[in-house]
Amino acid sequence: MLKLEVRPEPSRAMSIASPLIALAITVVIGTVLFLLLGKDPLRGLAVFFVEPVKSVYALTELAVKATPLLLIALGLALCFRSNVWNIGAEGQFIFGAIAASGVAMQATATTGGWFFVPVLVAGIAGGMAWAAIVALLRDRFHANEILVSLMLVYVAEQFLNYLVYGPWKDPAGYNFPQTITFLKATQVPKLFAGFRVNVGVVVAFVAVVAFWVVLFRTYAGFQLQVGGLAPAAARYAGFSSRKALWTALLVSGAMAGLAGGLEVAGPLGQLTPHVPAGYGFAAIIVAFVGRLHPIGIVFSAILMSMFYIGGELAQSRLGLPKSLTGVFQGLLLFTLLACDTLIVYRLRWTRSRAPAVVPANGDAPPLGPVVVSTVLPAREGT
Amino acid sequence: MTRLSKRSFVQLAGWGSLAALALLSGCSKEEKTTTTVAPAGTTTTTTTSTTTGAASAATAASGPLKIAFAYVGPVGDGGWTFAHDNARKAVEQEFGSRVQTSFVENVPEAADAERVFRDMVSQGNKLIFGTTFGYMEPMLKVATDVKDVKFEHATGYKQADNMRTYDSRTYEGAYMAGVIAGGMTKTNTLGVVGSIPIPEVIRNINSFTLGAQSVNPKVRTKVVWVNKWFDPPSETAAAQSLLNGGADVLMQNTDSSAVLQTAGKAGKYAFGWDSDMTAYAPNAHLASAVINWAPYYKKATKEALDGSWKGGGHTWWGVKEGAIDIVSISDKVPADLKTKVETVKAGLKDGSFAIWKGPITSNDGKEMVAAGSTPDDKFLGGINFFVKGVEGKVPGGDKK
């Protein structure tokens, strides 16, 4: 029978191979699904993996879709590495969009083209403010940040609705729930004429580099990570867990807010009730699939965007239902998590009737940074 | 820390090879689908690119007219989208091999919609229908870029040379339902489950109340908002709270049959909306206000086929043109009430009857329509007040 056996040391090869294996398994299951639905699996896979990268236009659309995912996931990666579980990035995204819109609506016909900068800054501030609530409640009242941030998502959604149905409704808009279309001055400059991709992509890449540097090359980043991996050690070393909490939440809130600001000042050009697009939740998957590592997140953001766009195309080209996208995304994460165990364990075929797996003390996996950097940090009590 | 960064380089290599693989396969893969998506500036590629590939793609001159539909909900919602899809099927039946239709459902009313419309254009569709208000901006953007494709937008108000808007006078259906409701209520309290407080819905609530008041001046209407077009659990809760508040006939502007079913469970009455909902709760069902998009879709298709299609206008059809009707009136409705409804219907058909005829007062006492006058479509299009008899204020309605 197959047995799971602890490896003497976590396998480096597997930590690279694991996401690839997970992707392969997802593809296989996807193929089976296509066959079951009576569609040509090759065409199905092509729609998901090939079409979104086939032309310049497609690539720019991919960039437009991936940018908010990338930005939010970067912030979340920092958060999760610090063992702060911010599930409410969607709410921070919404609030950032609201704040950015508020500033954008102040523009007049004579405002210069630089105006998009304060708009984005407002977005950052909005996201930070919303995340600060979570940080405050956790800091002062020990309230669980998972639940508070999640509840605040629903609150933010309703607040958005209130604004676009009420005080911020476009007076010339026949009473429809939306703000005015923002003036050109507030629009984030596009990179190339004729495509929707804008400066946000540049911002995203700068952010990737910045995060990589901070996480892996600065003392502050080190502190945050130790706080997440071994809280007791961090306390002993004098790293402030309170500082870590606030930093993590404010940074991830800022990133989510920036993404929200980019969305309204970019492709959308106004604030509508449909701004919450689920990016905040999808970014969680992006963060995990990217191993909470800035470089990995770039690739996982692109991958997730391919799933999104592929899902849309699958509808119009193949008549496949939209829900497939969610199935693939969930499957990918599932299989990734399952494959990740192969980093710490290996499969062994044993002939004898082995007793229940209770390895001797010496075989127990070391719970230090070595393992935990590949297996995500365990959560301590509130 | 060094270990992590070394691993990150190896990871980089791993992901990089994956990405490279994807890109490579993209370049060398034989094109199974018709076109590459054209960048916004050029318009010629939409016609010429359809010649690649083995698929029987339509070129501009010969071959069937390709028509695409974008739906906001699922085809199986039994309501709004269902009605649109029925009309699409009617078009297929009428024009046979001269057209080729396709649809995409669950297209969100957000930035993503633009991509869907551009994809439809790149697939060779020449007539595109967007069936909800939220597609207005995306459609406009694509229409500006692609001048040889015709865009039809439902319930919107922005047009272009190659884009026009259309709508159905659902308020006529609401009025006729109101006539029935006014006659059937015993508590003189009616309830409406409202979806989103836009003018169309406010107008429907008002018309429903006016219709009820025409047979029973004492009725009051309560409104509860679920802030969604389609959300059965919320619709159920909203309907329940209206019933708890004393309403015994319910009406809805949402798209599922939840309200009707909730009324059925409580032994009260309700109406079907968007499509015939008799089967969902036969005992509670009084009538259904059904939208029929087929007449308009057939007209638009015919014009596109014979070249007489002109952009920039707004078409608002009602009972007269067969775009809205009240059907399946239950046997529980007494004969004289049925006759009243038929009279109203006939009056709407030949134009002799106007629902919105003054004097009409808002529920905070202001006279909105002077005695004897009949407001124009512009006024009707921007209604944001409740008529007398409706309780509460329009959410956000006082900001103008």
Next chain:
Amino acid sequence: MDQLALLVAATLNSGTVLAFAALGLLINERAGVVNLGAEGMMLVAAIAGFATAVHTGNDWLAFGAGAFAGAVLAAAFGVLAIWLNTNQYATGLALSLFGAGFSAFVGIRYTQEKLGEQYSFHVPGLADVAFVGPAFFRQHPMVYLAILLTIAIAWFLYRSRAGLVLRAVGESPESAHALGYPVRTIRLAAVVFGALCGVAGAYVSVVYTHLWVEGMTAGKGWIALALTTFATWRPARILLGAYLFGGVTMLQLQLQGEGVQISSQFLTMLPYLATILVLVLISRNASFIRVNMPASIGKPFFPG
């Protein structure tokens, strides 16, 4: 008075969904496992239950199907999180997302289906007592089952040996393991009790609204998770919390119907704000939470 009775009735109805889900999660968390996949499980169970009801016309089979679907998904989660020691939060999230997509996918052909004519329930005799009758005794049997279940779980946790073992595993799996208990098996068994989330999901689609629409639970799974925390992991408090939440939801609709001049969006926010408020109040005292929370929540267990 009449209206208040009806409001109570509606509260009971709406709170039962949360109660079932939260009770299932309670057992999980008492064993030290956090299952963030509640939302996904509820959705899959909702479509499973609905499909069964459509094909067989039997509500109880539908509940069974929902429970089974919930159990299967919970087991998948359990194998990953308990045996392969994957990160519980991430695995739960994956389950949620997968469940949402999968249920939407399977449910496509059921969006237009309807169930047979529903009938209302009356407890004979009691249902006609003034006020109390319409308030409490005209509910679907599942509502009463939820109450009975709460009592049963409370008895199980605090009065039975098995419950004691469960709690021990939740507090200190290492000690339980040292005493020879099969910790991982017990945890897995507890996780499978997540089938109760399945029952909750089936309730939504088969009893509450007789329809299927994708995403119909609209966040109830997440709220159930919040419930277990602010009920400090005690069954009776969970039931009360569920009713509280259901009550606030129905109340805000009632207020709208009365024409109350607060914007409907703020009223809709009420239940969520209420949750945050209670959470803060409960968590304020750090030792209070620590005393009540199963100490090993979320932590992977390595035997040996």
